[in-house]
Amino acid sequence: MSSTDETAAPGTPQEQTLERLRAAVARAQAGQPSPGGQGAPAGPPPPETPDDDADPRAVARAVVLRALTGSPKSRAELERTLRRKGCPDDVAAEVLDRMEHVGLVDDEAYAQMFVRSKRTGRGLARRALQHELRAKGVDDETASGVLAQIDVDDERDVARELVAKKLRSMHGLERVVQTRRLAGMLARKGYSSEISRQVIAESLDALPEHQRD
Template sequence: MTDENRPPPDWAGDVSLGVKAWVGDSPSTPHTATSPPTERRQKKRGGRSRTKSFAERAEAREARQAAAAAEVQADPEGVARTIVLDSLTGQARTRKELADKLAKREVPDEVATELLDRFTEVGLIDDSAYARQWVESRHRSRGLAPRALAQELRRKGVGDEEAKEALEQIDEDDQRAAARALVDKKMRSMATLDRQVATRRLAGMLARKGYAAGLAFSVVREALGEQDEELDEPHPDF
């Protein structure tokens, strides 16, 4: 069976399972590059603290950088694979995010590209799936509108087509419901404000979340109108 006709593995697209499938039952030994220690270590002697001088810290930092560079030079593919696997463990990443990490460690471009291509082929890197998950999560938890979500996806390196497809999950009803939830929550702290001031602040809050002006003012007017009706309702006598 050719690679083109071979069905994808069960774990394709699932980051956590994909990482396990890549490393097998016996995970590869973590790379030996040491994490930067705290730049200021204090040694207490006789109740007095002594700190490393600026020159000593700079020397230690240069030594770490030299060791990391030597490691990459000795085994660029191994270092790159470890960086990518570590980055994908626990959460998905976009291809750009991973490429930036590899570039920061000075992994050669050709090595990075080949490795990222391989991870994309087996489904461990999937910008489309990442975008869909990101949009659903951020819209639900933060109430962000498509405009704000599109900006976030762009910063993460998600392509226009992938972003557009992911943003189609949110229709106008979803936006209106999320905007209303944000307004209702914010109104609790605005009971004493003038109607005009409250309108301006609520609409500004929605604008920062990415909502269009028309939708924002419509939701705000609706919420404030319902609030006024509730305040005007006579209370029954008991």
């Protein structure tokens, strides 16, 4: 499996969502209206550091737009960014509510892209993904809805790929050592003990070095 960042592969629904969000950010920064008729701040975004005359809402919008240009963010991550910039909580809530209304902030779409990226790049299972989404500030209900779309058989297949890759560097080791290391690797990636035991046993049984003469 190849390593990826938090972006989706070309042509996927997740990438289309990401490109749509980025296009919306670009339109907002350029002062162009969105296709749905929602307006955006006209002219270049104001500086992130407000002066005495700066409109705090305009500053907050600029901070959010800049943050979203680099990569998708959860609402909680944007809230933390605004707090670091000294934005009042009520202003941050108002601006982020508006961003959600026009589709620039969408925790469900963010979670879908995040999950796909981490499964492809690191082979994470649902338990680990739930933990990482929680750390990103995605609420448990949204995270659970996205993670429920992962098929158990597909998760088992990913575990097999991880084990097969790890075994390439474990030739010659005793079976008990291989089992312990593989189980630790899968546990760190969030796989259940049931899936781990099954996949490890099947993979080791298939190796010539563990087959009986």
